[in-house]
Amino acid sequence: SAVISQKPSRDICQRGTSLTIQCQVDSQVTMMFWYRQQPGQSLTLIATANQGSEATYESGFVIDKFPISRPNLTFSTLTVSNMSPEDSSIYLCSVEASGSYEQYFGPGTRLTVT
Amino acid sequence: QKEVEQDPGPLSVPEGAIVSLNCTYSNSAFQYFMWYRQYSRKGPELLMYTYSSGNKEDGRFTAQVDKSSKYISLFIRDSQPSDSATYLCATKSGGSYIPTFGRGTSLIVHP
Numbered sequence: 001s002a003v004i005s006q007k008p009s010r011d012i013c014q015r016g017t018s019l020t021i022q023c024q025v026d027s028q029v030t031m032m033f034w035y036r037q038q039p040g041q042s043l044t045l046i047a048t049a050n051q052g053s054e055a056t057y058e059s060g061f062v063i064d065k066f067p068i069s070r071p072n073l074t075f076s077t078l079t080v081s082n083m084s085p086e087d088s089s090i091y092l093c094s095v096e097a098s099g100s101y102e103q104y105f106g107p108g109t110r111l112t113v114t
Numbered sequence: 115q116k117e118v119e120q121d122p123g124p125l126s127v128p129e130g131a132i133v134s135l136n137c138t139y140s141n142s143a144f145q146y147f148m149w150y151r152q153y154s155r156k157g158p159e160l161l162m163y164t165y166s167s168g169n170k171e172d173g174r175f176t177a178q179v180d181k182s183s184k185y186i187s188l189f190i191r192d193s194q195p196s197d198s199a200t201y202l203c204a205t206k207s208g209g210s211y212i213p214t215f216g217r218g219t220s221l222i223v224h225p
Contacts, residue, residue, distance in 0.1 A: 001160075048211070101146055
């Protein structure tokens, strides 16, 4: 398994500002993922982040809006840029445990944009 | 048609009941099947992980996969109020790192 922490756990931000969410894993992992989960909805993948390469974004998500860093095998950040109320959501970091197909999630960051 | 369909519920049962949670999927390439439990204001927690068809049991939980009908189930025996959560099914093919998730079913176990 993998233990994942995220900071901040929640935040309330003003429209037009940016927020950077940090994800820390207790072991080295190759694959890290960022998801968004809106109330009553399932998980939507934003991007996949591998260490040493550019993140791969899913349809509907772009790097200018959601820049991602992956400086090493245990850490990643997701920035939500130029926020609008539509960005209010839970943002989840996830990893695929090394040597396993099992995927684990962090506790999430609850973002409210006013 | 969504790739993974899951009734959002809520499903309300009395304590001690046997709970059956279900998903259907459309992609025959899916080989890995997962169930996650998500408590309110928490991240999803991996509950069960199975490969291909068959049953897998872990304590009060049994995961069942029927690839012929593209149907996956999670059974919870002797349900407890602490089982109240949203349960998400997920599947993926062997060539993909990325699972496809259902919407989740909200389960309420009342004392």
